[in-house]
């Protein structure tokens with residue numbers, strides 16, 4: 001399922017200058033500004049205090065969501081992606097992974113940070129014995145084609161009620 005990383009030297013060099021790790025309360029407090037700046041590329045995260053951020057992270061972790069962050073050589077958070085593991089009665093205790101909130105800081109886009117985050121989430125989902133991974137790419141054709149690079153296929157009908 002996992003594809004090898006690009007052999008493009010420039011991209012590989014970019015990767016060596018960052019690492020990906022689960023987001024912890026300490027990291028969140030320490031890098032609050034760069035994390036919020038990264039999230040802003042997705043949508044405005046609203047007003048936050050260190051306490052509200054940690055409370056939010058605790059709730060996400062408690063419901064089974066793991067938040068991964070990419071950190072550059074200057075210890076700035078430059079990317080994030082979350083994955084929710086949904087357990088099922090069916091399929092012999094297997095589960096479904098939901099990829100959520102992929103965002104890369106504007107200054108770091110185009111350097112494979114998003115690709116590396118997606119590959120991390122795919123590996124994590126496999127380790128959790130998920131039988132599939134799904135995401136909501138809206139209808140933006142550019143986003144759909146981005147995810148297709150990693151093997152995602154459009155399928156079914158996406159429906160919602162905005163509450």
Ligand SMILES: CC(C)(COP(=O)(O)OP(=O)(O)OC[C@H]1O[C@@H](n2cnc3c(N)ncnc32)[C@H](O)[C@@H]1OP(=O)(O)O)[C@@H](O)C(=O)NCCC(=O)NCCS
Nearest residue numbers: 041042102103104109110111112113114115142143145146
């Ligand atoms: C979309 C986003 C996550 C991509 O992350 P990134 O680190 O800049 O992208 P990568 O460097 O990993 O891109 C890898 C490949 O996808 C392509 N790509 C990048 N952004 C793309 C986009 N929006 N649509 C289609 N292809 C895209 C790159 O050109 C590159 O192509 P290549 O393999 O031919 O070289 C990032 O630009 C972002 O955070 N955008 C704003 C938030 C957002 O829209 N999030 C929703 C995720 S779709």
